[in-house]
Amino acid sequence: MCRHLAFLGPAERLGRLLVEPEHGLYRQSWAPRRQRYGTVNADGFGVGWYAEEDPVPARYRRAGPIWGDPAFADLARVVRSRAVLAAVRSATVPGPDGEAAAAPFTADRWLFSHNGAVSGWPRTAAPLVRTLPAADLLSLQAQCDAAFVWALVLHRLRRGDDPGRALADTVLEIDEAAPGSRLNLLLTDGETITATTWGDTLWYLAWPGRLPRGPGSARPEGTGIVVASEPYDDDPRWREVPDLTLLAADRTEVLLTPLKDLRTDLASAPSEEPCT
Secondary structure (H helix, E strand, O other): OOEEEEEEEEEEEHHHHHOOOOOOHHHHOOOOOOOOOOOOOOOOEEEEEOOOOOOOOEEEEEOOOHHHOHHHHHHHHHOEEEEEEEEEOOOOOOOOOHHHHOOOEEEOOEEEEEEEEOOOOOHHHHHHHOOOOHHHHHOOOOOOHHHHHHHHHHHHHHOOOOHHHHHHHHHHHHHHHOOOOEEEEEEEOOOOEEEEEOOOOOEEEEOOOOOOOOOOOOOOOOOOEEEEOOOOOOOOOOEEOOOOEEEEEOOOOEEEEEHHHHHHHHHHOOOOOOOO
């Protein structure tokens, strides 16, 4: 499993979100507190962020551990953003993808991360391949299961599904083809955060919950939210998202919907014709 985090709020340095918290994503790369599968997240990391007046996110990824990259430490010290998605990747079997397998994945205005695993990958993905156009399969960003999950989500987004429906339908479809999969998905367009819990932990801290700051620093103005695999500190205002839930949030509100309710909706919807 991996650890990931998304943030919407007042412009904040990447370091204050990811590095400086006592139990932030940086520390979670070697000492996560609530990770259910795996113990070290050292096979790559990435961070994506949005600059003012530009809807297309920037991204920085590497194949090695986050603690071993001095360039990231320098970048995190100065880069500020009102919207961020970052992830550290669990140690896994060797593969050819390198940093291409590290989240966040991106296309258009979206950033995406998958915390989990597709059970029986890649054999169990065979029934899902027919739902994707050939061009999408040939342009997968990596050969890992997370890149394939992103392709399924992105296909739905580009055909016009809203983010919640795109994530929920993808999770339910994969679970049917590969039971036992762990599918905590995290998606942002810089204005909203959408996430699922399916087999691992997810928490959120709604603004004006505090971000970690040095002595004498003022609390930032505005509203916002942090959504993360686990809390970056021991603030009692963190709230755990129940398993099998869809989270949809913006800077002012959070909506939680049981995925079992959406399963009923999906079962009653007309089936999609396969792509050719």
